[in-house]
Amino acid sequence: MxxxxxxxxxxxxxxxxxxxxxxxxxxxxxxxxxxxxxxxxxxxxxxxxxxxxxxxxxxxxxxxxxxxxxxxxxxxxxxxxxxxxxxxxxxxxxxxLIKKNSENIDKKYIEKSVGIFENRAKDEKIFKKFESIREIIKNSTNQGNI
Missing domain, CATH: 3.30.300 (GMP Synthetase; Chain A, domain 3)
Incomplete structure (x- = not known):
C-alpha cells in the first residue's frame, strides 16, 4: 500500500x-x-x-x-x-492610487457643530458672512439627519 x-x-x-x-x-x-x-x-x-x-x-x-x-x-x-x-x-x-482615491471619495465630513453661536460682529458684511455660515452649518446637519 x-x-x-x-x-x-x-x-x-x-x-x-x-x-x-x-x-x-x-x-x-x-x-x-x-x-x-x-x-x-x-x-x-x-x-x-x-x-x-x-x-x-x-x-x-x-x-x-x-x-x-x-x-x-x-x-x-x-x-x-x-x-x-x-x-x-x-x-x-x-x-x-485608485484604491487611495476611492477611499477618499467614500469618506465624508460629518459636521459636529449645530450652528449655535453668538454673532458679535459689528461690521454688517462680516455679520452677514457669519449668518451665512450659520445657515450652511444648519443645512448640513439637517441633511445628515435625513
Missing amino acids: KNINEILNHITNNPSYDKLNIFLEIKRFVNILPLKLKSGIKFVYIKNQTMHFVLTHQLFKVEFEHNKDTLKALLKMADIKDVSNFVFFVSNSVDN
Missing part, C-alpha cells in the same frame, strides 16, 4: 501539473530572497528561460540589478533549471 507522500509525488510529477510545479518553484524562490528584495516584488513569472520580476517601484529595479549575483546564487540553491537570465521592470499600473 502506498503512503500519502508517494501518492502526492506521483501526482506532482504528472506532466499536466507542470505549470503548478513552476508556480511553486517560483514561490519558493521568492520566499528565500532577502527581505529588502522581496518587499519590492509585485509578481514573478518565467517565460523563454527568463525569469521576469515585476516590481512596485523604480528603486527596486536598481536594487535588483545591483544584486544579480545574489539572485543567481539563490537560483542555484532553489534548483530551478529552466532559467538562464533575469529581467526586471516596473509595472505602470496605478492600483494603489
Whole structure:
C-alpha cells in the first residue's frame, strides 16, 4: 500500500501539473530572497528561460540589478533549471492610487457643530458672512439627519 507522500509525488510529477510545479518553484524562490528584495516584488513569472520580476517601484529595479549575483546564487540553491537570465521592470499600473482615491471619495465630513453661536460682529458684511455660515452649518446637519 502506498503512503500519502508517494501518492502526492506521483501526482506532482504528472506532466499536466507542470505549470503548478513552476508556480511553486517560483514561490519558493521568492520566499528565500532577502527581505529588502522581496518587499519590492509585485509578481514573478518565467517565460523563454527568463525569469521576469515585476516590481512596485523604480528603486527596486536598481536594487535588483545591483544584486544579480545574489539572485543567481539563490537560483542555484532553489534548483530551478529552466532559467538562464533575469529581467526586471516596473509595472505602470496605478492600483494603489485608485484604491487611495476611492477611499477618499467614500469618506465624508460629518459636521459636529449645530450652528449655535453668538454673532458679535459689528461690521454688517462680516455679520452677514457669519449668518451665512450659520445657515450652511444648519443645512448640513439637517441633511445628515435625513
